[in-house]
Amino acid sequence: MSQALDLPKVDELVQELAAIQQTSAKRIALLGSRHVPITHQHLIEMMSYALVLGGNRLMTSGAQGTNAAAIRGAMRADPNLLTVILPQGLDRQPRESREQLEQVIHLVENPANDSLSLGEASALCNQEIVSRCQQLICFAFHDSTTLLDTCHYAEEQHRLVTLFYFD
Numbered sequence: 001m002s003q004a005l006d007l008p009k010v011d012e013l014v015q016e017l018a019a020i021q022q023t024s025a026k027r028i029a030l031l032g033s034r035h036v037p038i039t040h041q042h043l044i045e046m047m048s049y050a051l052v053l054g055g056n057r058l059m060t061s062g063a064q065g066t067n068a069a070a071i072r073g074a075m076r077a078d079p080n081l082l083t084v085i086l087p088q089g090l091d092r093q094p095r096e097s098r099e100q101l102e103q104v105i106h107l108v109e110n111p112a113n114d115s116l117s118l119g120e121a122s123a124l125c126n127q128e129i130v131s132r133c134q135q136l137i138c139f140a141f142h143d144s145t146t147l148l149d150t151c152h153y154a155e156e157q158h159r160l161v162t163l164f165y166f167d
Helices: 003-021 038-053 066-077 095-101 118-132 145-156
Strands: 027-032 057-060 082-085 106-108 135-140 160-165
Touching (some): 027 118, 027 145, 038 066, 038 135, 057 066, 066 082, 118 145, 135 145
Parallel strands (some): 027 057, 027 135, 082 106, 135 160
């Protein structure tokens, strides 16, 4: 093996160690599937609550399931430390999501993506979220293509990625 192939691996390990040892607040993105059992939603809500209580800034998107649970937890802890970035405009969000989203202080809409499919808009939105964070926590199924692509993109951007599978 050449030494050049080993260097990125060492660099990644050093970055992960630094992220783990970092005691100051971080910008953490929490993304995941819309189709989540209620018990898992409660765990995600508690996790986001704890992360925000710890002073971390939390970023997510506006979908039901994982993201809605993350929003609930962060809003309980400190609404000022939550940023929600939507893949499209607020009016394109499901009615059941809009009520929750209208309470978010730092809400970023992307109405320029309204003409795109939700999948395309979500992929762009997830890239924007990754560009703003230091760490990504993702809850996905093994066939969650958009989310898994986001995790790979985050790794390429040298973000610390923690991926949990529901299946």
